[in-house]
Amino acid sequence: MNKVKFYSILLFKILFYNNVIYSQSCDYFLKGKILDSHDDSNLIGAIVSIQGTNFFSQTNFEGEYLINGICPGDYVLVISHPNCKTIKKNIILLENKDVNFYLEHHINELEEIVLQESKISRLRKSVQEVSLNINEVNSYGSNTLEEAINNIPGASILKTGNSISKPIIHGMYGSRVGIVTDGFRQYDQQWGPDHAPNIDFDSFETLQLIKGAAALKYGGDTSAGSIILSSKRKIPKDTLLGRSSINFESNGRGSKINSSLEKSYSNGFYINGDITGKKYGDFNTPNYILSNSGFEEASFSIDFGRNQINKGWNVKYSNYSIEPGILKASHIGNIQDLFYALNSKQPTIINDFTYTVEAPKQQAKHQKIIFKYFKLIGNNSKLELGYNYQENKRKEFDLRRGGRTDIPVVDLSLKTHILNASLSGIKYEDYNFEVGVNGFFQDNFSTPDTGVKRLIPDYYKFESGIYLLGDYKKNNSFLFEWGLRLDYVAYDSKKYYYQSDWQNRNYNVLYQDFELYEVFNQILTNPKFNYINLSAQTGISAILSNTSKVNISYILSQRAPNPSELFSDGLHHAMAAIEYGNLGIKTETSHKFLVSFSKNSKRFNLLVEPYISKIFGYIFIEPTGLKQTIRGAFPVWTYDNTDAFLTGLDLSSKFSISEKLSFDFGASYVYTQDLNDNEPIILIPPFNSYQRLKYISREENWSFEITNQIYFKQTRFPDSNFIFDFIENGNIVSKTVDISESPPGYNRLNAVFSTDLIDQKNIKSNLRIIGQNIINTNFRDYLNRMRFYASDLGRNIQIQLNFKY
């Protein structure tokens, strides 16, 4: 708790607890609540006074004020709070009145990595969520997403090498994890396991992670969960704030620079700019260089607008681009090459260190523009309107013949328009409601200039959704919450199939309506699908005692298949796999029960979160045979529906051993089973745990911490192996290509030393020395798709300098 808040409560406790200070013969009263306009939380210790009189009241713990004995008349109310800007309101009092007022709550500098709940608006109060401060997350290393996830039990990352990573929540990723930035879902071809979210995490202030499709406001289809990124709240005060940080790293011999500048005025106007640049060369494992693993990233954003108490608007433009290299040795031909790669102890290609990135590589560019407006209606409700346009360009380069290496093999352009409107804070007695609508239009274009069959066809996608959220809160210790959402999703696609494929899969009978015309050995089709999806969430949040709290929630979510699941058609070089979508894929429906139990005492914090989930029609990809091509044999992987069962437990805890020394422990386990095929689901994080010892010397402004991360071997994985006939010494030998087996378990040791260099009023600077994998463990990670070819990263020493001014 911050000091101001603490003293104001203390003061108010001593002096004025819920008291009427002055009274006279007139007998009308004015009562109500003072709330934080950001998150509807109660403002304790706010003062409501009637200008020109001695009448005033201070709000109690519930944020309630009461002024008794007022004569009828026109008054000016002055509402103030130590952390807020004072507002004045005209009021005509002819009868007893119950009026709520909203104040813009100034946010104090957030120092702790895990934010206090009151400082950020929670999405659903009956579902546990984790909020992280991104600047603080950065103190663990420069790869913001990865470091953030390492602090959250139950979340992991799926990697393709070291520069492409995407979040996994409770064992699921891709279209099942929603990423929301500034109130809008991110759309960047997120279906691909090797497609990292095209977001500069550093340009945001907070990251909230919800395990489960509880963020109904943003969509009901992300059964695994959502990651919500929010920009810094702007303070209506004449200030100029800046922040810069620079990282130098030994592994990859690279650097990251991030800088932001914010100018705000007391009338609410503000302008904010942010810029990030990264450049890394080839990374290395403990024993060798990962050739062609470097990357380059550049992004900037500009945000301006006006924030007032009762209304506001803003416009934000952001531009992100990244060019990551893909491990050279992972570009292979057919299943035979894959076998040789698996057989080899180290990558088949190891060159000298270089900053140059060549094919195979990816290029992605994401541009986004946001317009937002909000207005408080009446005393309680808030109307929010927003429009967002996103343009994503994605190119993938492979090694090609005939000088075509510079022509991408995948070249997709995705344009998305989103419109959001919502009305929140609709109150009726102890009930609270929010309604909203979302409209969505998406246009995907795959250029024919690649000279390679389109992996994803051209399509239009339409979506519209409506949601209604509500809660009932009798007092501070019990809350009942529910939400409903209905979505309409439609695809209109134009796709070429090889006539042989079209017929082999019996599509010429099943989907005859989609056929347009034939072009030599191909057929143009117009697949059209539409879906109606229902999602819902309900739960309770109850305070059991002074130190313990429980949340129980049920979440229903439905997800329409993504374009890759329906239409995918192509060869994945790094996996030596041909992937086929399936027009017969049905919607997947997930039921999930989440419980979170937390205990917070002075010395000990504990959070235990068990969950259980059943997914009907779980969409997954499975090997369906070998296909002989002119390039040799390839395993064919085809999307299908099955039923899946998931359960798991996440645990995090903190022990304060003394004022200076603390110990953190976290662990998570997830169990999954494909109920139709009776086998585990692929790519599920193994049991993992972290232990962290942290020492803080507040007097001398330095801290040191050491973290041990343990990953067990994943013992539950499906059998996706293939048998292939090799020629050895003039004989045909049948061998198993083992792509299923998980690598052995491992542990990694990380340490951070942090010290303040300058600590003055207008400039603060801080130096950090971060060591990752300091004992240089040689390991392969089950969730890294490059594990077939190479080990994971070796030791990395980072020097980080931060400035605030």
Place this chain on the structure above:
Amino acid sequence: MKTFLKKNLKYTFLLGVIFFISCSKDDPDAINEQEYISNVIVTLASEDGETQTVDWDLSEMNSQNINLKVNTNYNVNVSFINSSDPTDVENVTLEIIDEADEHQVFFEFAEVSVNVSSASNDTKVGSRGVLINSVWNASTTGTGLVRLYLVHQPTNFNATTREAMGGFNDVSIDIPVSIIE
């Protein structure tokens, strides 16, 4: 409650514009795959003047047998053809000759023993023959198969096994071989 909701919902619905666009995508252009190889044609000419042409066709996924006489030299030519567009048949071999420094043709024989060397008319990079034109000589009779590879960017051009050669397969096909007296 009701009137309150009605009053405020109006704003939401009025402003929440829902897209219902009924137009359809333009017809995309069909793609003729550029680096496609649809046929591998192996021409064998024996020292006694017999010629044999074996065409491995992608649409049929197989070819005729290669028939060899034991202890006889054959001049073997391999050519790679893209006939996916019948109006524009492309000889991909020319592309491979242009990029000879990145390519290697390689043969692995199973159950039969055939000696392969670079022919005098072969494409060479320094002293290395790409084996587009090679000389074959079988030492014993029998039946088996040849696995014909076109390897792109091998790490070791002179390797004697496919595994040791590195790189990746642009072509890998099996052709039955029978060797008679």
